[in-house]
Amino acid sequence: MPLAVAVGTPPVVVPPTSPPIDPRPIYNPGTIRATWTDPDGIIYELTGPHDLHGWLTTQEIAGWGATPISHVTDPLARGGVEMRTVRIEPRRITWPLNIFGETNVQWRDRYRRLMRAFTKTTTRRRPGTLTVWYADGQARSIEAWYEDGFGGEGGQNWLFANPVLTLFCPDGYWRDVVQTKVRRDYAAATGKPFLAPYLSVSSSRLLGDTTITNPGDVEGWPLWTIVGPASSVVATNRTTGQSFTLTHELDEGEVVTIDTTSSRPSVRGPEGQNLVGALDWPASELWPLVEGVNDVTFQMVGAAPGAYIELVYHPRYESV
Known part of the structure; x- marks a missing residue:
C-alpha cells in the first residue's frame, strides 16, 4: 500500500547535547607548544589554550623524526647493486586535531577558520610554517603545504570533528627559528x-x-x-x-x-x-x-x- 508522505514539512534533527569525549590523551601545554603560520603570516595556536581556541592537538603526531631518504643505486653484473648516492626526500607530517564547539554555529566558525588557515597554501601557492616549541625554550620550524585531512568523517561535523592532517614538507629538514x-x-x-x-x-x-x-x-x-x-x-x-x-x-x-x-x-x-x-x-x-x-x-x-x-x-x- 502507498506510504503517506507529509509535503512541505522538513524533518526535525535534534543535535546531541555535547560532543562525545575523545579518549585519546592530549599534549600537556607545558610539554610542547605548536603553531601554524598560514601563507599570509597569521599565526594559529594548535596546542592551547583549548577553551579559548576551540581546538587541540591529540597524541598521534607522526612523521616528525629523522628526515626521509632513498638510496640511488646501479645494478652490478655480478649481482647486487652499487650505491650511487643517498637522496634526501620530502617529508609528510601527520598532525591530528580535535575541533569542538558548544553549538553548531560555534563549531562551524572554528572549523572553517582553521581549515582555511591550512588550505590557503593551495590558493596562495605558498607554504605555511609549522613550529614546535619545547619547555626548555628550544624551537624548530618547517615549511609545509596542506595535502589532506579536512575531508569530513562520518558521524562528526556537528559539534566536533577529528581531522588528521597530512602536511607535505618539500625540504625534509627542520630549521632553527632563530637566524x-x-x-x-x-x-x-x-x-x-x-x-x-x-x-x-x-x-x-x-x-x-x-x-x-x-x-x-x-x-x-x-x-x-x-x-x-x-x-x-x-x-x-x-x-x-x-x-x-x-x-x-x-x-x-x-x-x-x-x-x-x-x-x-x-x-x-x-x-x-x-x-x-x-x-x-x-x-x-x-x-x-x-x-x-x-x-x-x-x-x-x-x-x-x-x-x-x-x-x-x-x-x-x-x-x-
Missing part, C-alpha cells in the same frame, strides 16, 4: 675592527682564521648581504675548498644580495637587477656552511669605511 648572523666590517689601515665585536675585512689582504660554527645536523645555506663601497668580493670556505668572486662596482651604501636558501639561487643588485653574470663562472661555487666548524675568509677590493659583508642562515636539523 644565525655573521657580519664582517671593513677596517681602516690598521686592520683592526672599528665596530666591536665584528672582525675586519681588509681591502688589501685576506683575513684568515675566521671561524663560523654551524650547530645544525646538516649544511646551512646563507643569505648574503654585501654593502659598498667595493669593486669586487671574494668569499672562501677553506673547510670545503669552495669560493666565489663577485665583480661589480658598488658605491657607498649600495647593496648586493646573494640568496642561496632556495634551489634556485639568486644574485640581485642595488636596483634589483640580476647580477648572476657578475660571478666568476664556472669557478664560483655558492657554498653552504657545513655541519660544525667552517674556516672562512673574505676579501673586499676597493673597500672603504662603511663597507661590510653579512650572512644569515637557519641551522637545519634531522628532527624536531
Whole structure:
C-alpha cells in the first residue's frame, strides 16, 4: 500500500547535547607548544589554550623524526647493486586535531577558520610554517603545504570533528627559528675592527682564521648581504675548498644580495637587477656552511669605511 508522505514539512534533527569525549590523551601545554603560520603570516595556536581556541592537538603526531631518504643505486653484473648516492626526500607530517564547539554555529566558525588557515597554501601557492616549541625554550620550524585531512568523517561535523592532517614538507629538514648572523666590517689601515665585536675585512689582504660554527645536523645555506663601497668580493670556505668572486662596482651604501636558501639561487643588485653574470663562472661555487666548524675568509677590493659583508642562515636539523 502507498506510504503517506507529509509535503512541505522538513524533518526535525535534534543535535546531541555535547560532543562525545575523545579518549585519546592530549599534549600537556607545558610539554610542547605548536603553531601554524598560514601563507599570509597569521599565526594559529594548535596546542592551547583549548577553551579559548576551540581546538587541540591529540597524541598521534607522526612523521616528525629523522628526515626521509632513498638510496640511488646501479645494478652490478655480478649481482647486487652499487650505491650511487643517498637522496634526501620530502617529508609528510601527520598532525591530528580535535575541533569542538558548544553549538553548531560555534563549531562551524572554528572549523572553517582553521581549515582555511591550512588550505590557503593551495590558493596562495605558498607554504605555511609549522613550529614546535619545547619547555626548555628550544624551537624548530618547517615549511609545509596542506595535502589532506579536512575531508569530513562520518558521524562528526556537528559539534566536533577529528581531522588528521597530512602536511607535505618539500625540504625534509627542520630549521632553527632563530637566524644565525655573521657580519664582517671593513677596517681602516690598521686592520683592526672599528665596530666591536665584528672582525675586519681588509681591502688589501685576506683575513684568515675566521671561524663560523654551524650547530645544525646538516649544511646551512646563507643569505648574503654585501654593502659598498667595493669593486669586487671574494668569499672562501677553506673547510670545503669552495669560493666565489663577485665583480661589480658598488658605491657607498649600495647593496648586493646573494640568496642561496632556495634551489634556485639568486644574485640581485642595488636596483634589483640580476647580477648572476657578475660571478666568476664556472669557478664560483655558492657554498653552504657545513655541519660544525667552517674556516672562512673574505676579501673586499676597493673597500672603504662603511663597507661590510653579512650572512644569515637557519641551522637545519634531522628532527624536531
